[in-house]
Amino acid sequence: MEPVAPRCALTAQQADQFDRDGFLILKDIFTAEEVEALKAESAAMRNGERDLMDGSVITEPGSDEVRTIFKLPEQSSLFNRLASDRRVAGIARFLLGDEVYIHQSRLNYKPGFTGKEFYWHSDFETWHAEDGMPRMRAVSASLLLTDNDAMNGPLMLMPGSHKQFIACAGETPDENHKSSLKKQEVGVPSHEALGKLANEHGITAATGKAGTLVLFDCNTIHGSNGNITPFPRSNAFFVFNAVSNRLEEPYGAAKARPDFLAERGEPTPVEIKTGKLA
Amino acid sequence: MTAMSKERDRRSQDPYPSRLPEERWLPRQDRTVWSQWRPDAL
Numbered sequence: 165m166e167p168v169a170p171r172c173a174l175t176a177q178q179a180d181q182f183d184r185d186g187f188l189i190l191k192d193i194f195t196a197e198e199v200e201a202l203k204a205e206s207a208a209m210r211n212g213e214r215d216l217m218d219g220s221v222i223t224e225p226g227s228d229e230v231r232t233i234f235k236l237p238e239q240s241s242l243f244n245r246l247a248s249d250r251r252v253a254g255i256a257r258f259l260l261g262d263e264v265y266i267h268q269s270r271l272n273y274k275p276g277f278t279g280k281e282f283y284w285h286s287d288f289e290t291w292h293a294e295d296g297m298p299r300m301r302a303v304s305a306s307l308l309l310t311d312n313d314a315m316n317g318p319l320m321l322m323p324g325s326h327k328q329f330i331a332c333a334g335e336t337p338d339e340n341h342k343s344s345l346k347k348q349e350v351g352v353p354s355h356e357a358l359g360k361l362a363n364e365h366g367i368t369a370a371t372g373k374a375g376t377l378v379l380f381d382c383n384t385i386h387g388s389n390g391n392i393t394p395f396p397r398s399n400a401f402f403v404f405n406a407v408s409n410r411l412e413e414p415y416g417a418a419k420a421r422p423d424f425l426a427e428r429g430e431p432t433p434v435e436i437k438t439g440k441l442a
Numbered sequence: 443m444t445a446m447s448k449e450r451d452r453r454s455q456d457p458y459p460s461r462l463p464e465e466r467w468l469p470r471q472d473r474t475v476w477s478q479w480r481p482d483a484l
Contacts, residue, residue, distance in 0.1 A: 172483040183475045258483055261476025293460045300458075300472040326474060329458050331466040354465050381474055406476070415453060416461035 173254040182259060186326030186384035189370055190377040193251050194441070199309075199375040201442040205242045206271055206309050206398060209233055214240070220424055229275050234424040236269040236400060243269070245441050247402050252305050253434045255379060256404035259303050265431035267291070267302060267405040268424075271309075273398045274317050279391030281317070284358050286325075287403070288382040289332055290351045293416030294340065295426035300326075301409040302382040309398040312371050317391035319370040319378060319399075325361050325385040336417040341425060353385070361385055407431045 174182070182188045194202075208214055210230050216239055222232040237244035246252060247266060256264045274280075287304065291297040312318040330353040340350055353361070370378045380386065382403075391397055405411075410431050414420050420428065453459070457471045477483055 172479060172481055174479070176479045179475050179477075179479045186474065258477050259475055288458075289460055292458050300470060300474075301476065327470050329460075329468040329470055331458065331460040331462060331468055333463060333465040334461060336461050351461070357465060357467070383470065412452075413449070415456050415459070 173250060173258050179258075182379065182381070185321075185323035185368075187321050187323065187368075187370070187378065187380035189372060190379070191372055192375070193377055194307075194375045196375075198441045201242060202246065202307070202400065203309050203374065205240055206400065209240060209271060210273060217424075219422070224275065224278060225280060227278065229278065230273055231280075232273070233271040234269065236271055236402070237266060242442060243271075243400060245437065246307065246400065248434050248437045249441060250436050250438045252307070252377065252402065253404060254436050256303050256305060257434075257436065259379070260301055260404065260406040262301070262406035262408050263433035264404040265407055265427065265433055267295075267297070267403040267411075267427050269400075269402045271398070271400055274388070274391045274396060276316075276394040276396045277392055279317055279397065281390045282388045283352055284385055284387040285352050286330065286383045286385055289330070291382065291426065293336060293351060294414050294421050296412040296414045296420060297382075297405065297409060297426075298412055299409050300381070300383050301406040303404050304380050304382065305402045305404065306370075306378040306380075307400045308372055308374050308376045308378070309400060310396060311373050312376070312397055312399075314369055314371060316393045316395045316397045317389045318397065319386055319388050320367050321370060321380060322361050322365045322385040323368055324365040326381040326383040329383060330357050330385075338418065340417065341421045358385070404434070405431070407433055
């Protein structure tokens with residue numbers, strides 16, 4: 165009898181690795197043509213060739229250079245297709261054991277020379293405190309749109325850090341997201357806690373060619389350095405939340421963050437698609 | 443039960459309280475991988 169081709173989006177070893185480390189780096193899962201199409205679409209959005217929704221663009225601190233564009237599927241049919249692809253959403257659905265919906269999506273761009281750092285944090289801490297995400301049942305998928313190496317400020321993760329929750333000190337200021345999107349100061353672990361985590365778990369840089377997919381658990385501690393090389397760094401970022409883990413009222417803030425940061429209301433499950441993106 | 447007491451109740455049962463006066467380390471109370479792996483898992 166012919167062996168049956170596995171249908172699961174991950175191997176057993178990859179699933180175990182994600183469980184142990186809290187992240188997974190997948191290479192060569194998109195074709196060169198698909199990656200080129202996504203890079204071209206990303207450039208068009210950033211360069212003003214697309215009409216973008218009001219409030220969906222964040223600029224670098226002290227400049228007008230685009231740092232982030234939110235609500236990708238709503239603003240681009242190609243990124244909408246990417247977000248529903250089996251190689252992205254299919255993996256999220258497997259990891260979360262439920263139908264998934266997009267909690268947040270964005271295009272991140274770290275320009276050469278001036279790209280600023282993202283300080284160490286757990287996404288779940290913010291999503292729980294400020295968005296009202298009840299449990300740790302969400303996963304982030306970051307598709308690299310430029311080559312990421314040790315020099316141009318790649319994502320760094322602390323493997324195994326997702327196994328404990330660092331409850332951060334300090335009240336949430338009103339409208340915290342307006343400053344935290346540029347520089348996060350509330351909802352970050354202390355130097356002491358970060359030192360202990362790094363000594364215990366180490367730090368891994370998620371490097372790879374454009375087209376590499378990085379998946380990480382909502383509670384994995386991560387951050388990135390600034391980029392003083394001439395080479396920009398860019399990625400498309402989707403957060404999938406289990407439909408059963410839909411948002412409630414915030415647990416640690418007076419008011420929920422805006423819709424472009426956290427999808428509220430009745431979740432619309434992603435319809436998983438297979439085949440080439442473009 | 444009033445809305446305010448419901449909210450107090452919800453927050454008191456929160457397994458991941460944060461933004462409090464002091465930093466705390468709490469154990470994770472959720473799985474990381476929620477599906478059982480098998481070759482034909484969707």
